[in-house]
Amino acid sequence: MIQNVAVIGAGSWGTALASVLAKNGHQVTLWVRDAQLADEVNQTHRNQKYLPEATLPVNIVATSSLEKAVAGKPVVLLAVPSHAMRQVCQSMAAYLDPEVLLLHATKGFELESLKRMSEVIAEELSPQITSRLAVLTGPSHAEEVVCEQPTTVVVSSESEESMLRAQDLLMNQNFRVYTNPDLVGAEIAGALKNIIALGAGMSDGLGYGDNAKAALLTRGLAEISRLGIKLGAMPLTFAGLAGVGDLIVTCTSKHSRNWRAGYMLGQGKRLDEVLEQMGMVVEGVRTTHAAYALARREQVDMPITQVLYGILFEGKTARQGVEELMGRGKTFEMSYLNPEADRS
Ligand SMILES: NC(=O)C1=CN([C@@H]2O[C@H](COP(=O)(O)OP(=O)(O)OC[C@H]3O[C@@H](n4cnc5c(N)ncnc54)[C@H](O)[C@@H]3O)[C@@H](O)[C@H]2O)C=CC1
């Protein structure tokens, strides 16, 4: 069924998802924070800053008014950075349709509370929203999605009906949408892979090879799963699109902001320089901070995250980080073989 959909956030991901929805025939209102960019999208059907190569469908109409964007819309899709989620929800709460289907495509935790995005959304809107809330995640760079390159993603929700509705809205010949009821696992996997992508970029920036990258991905997945399972995720989610799928794409793609930021750090640039040069959100930086705190709170061993925290926030060099990881004591690969020593 053709729907009126509001997409909140016109960075690369919001713009690409607006394009998918519009090509599926939906009428899309795109909320753009910056009024000048809203005019540009309406007049030129382009978003020069975030997706310069793409021409956008004409059934995307941009507005810088959050009220105009969401009022009366049966479906709202949020694609803002994690640090903006709470404030955006607060600002749009009064205008939302009480029966709205809410999707979010944000990969991160709220740093201050260490909460997942769906928890932040439920706190700001209402606890009942969880029956109409779904997360969209999986290996999907905006730059490829917007030019209709084959892509697979996953939607997760506590409500089967919401999950199926989200799948119907988004799915097409080039954008294949799977469902997975493990909302907790889907959100955690999508957020934590960005930490490992920073590490993979650093490894490449240091000039290390494929062996180091494979080690980071595999041991990264081990610690992502360890924390995720402790926080209530289903183990198999980490073997799926939201887990290993997204880990592969983010650690190996030239499109990845996290990989690119890591690469520059590996070459010896300072974090502030790197973030300034990126000009786009690098979720892995805040997520490293959040995961470091979560790992301490939950007493879960996350050696790669710990080392990256040292590099990002404590002045350790990338090379020292590698030495630290390679110099750790002997241990089992599979912690279930020795659960007492749950080490990586
Ligand atoms: N770019 C991609 O290919 C993908 C991104 N994501 C996730 O989507 C989310 C958004 O990422 P991108 O679109 O890539 O970011 P981006 O850096 O391309 O754009 C960020 C957007 O958020 C807006 N924004 C920044 N601060 C804000 C604030 N305080 N309040 C409201 N809006 C604010 C900016 O104006 C911009 O429109 C992130 O969580 C990211 O991990 C997920 C999958 C793919």
Ligand SMILES: O=C(CO)COP(=O)(O)O
């Ligand atoms: O989540 C993503 C791809 O699935 C996007 O990753 P980056 O933010 O590193 O570009």
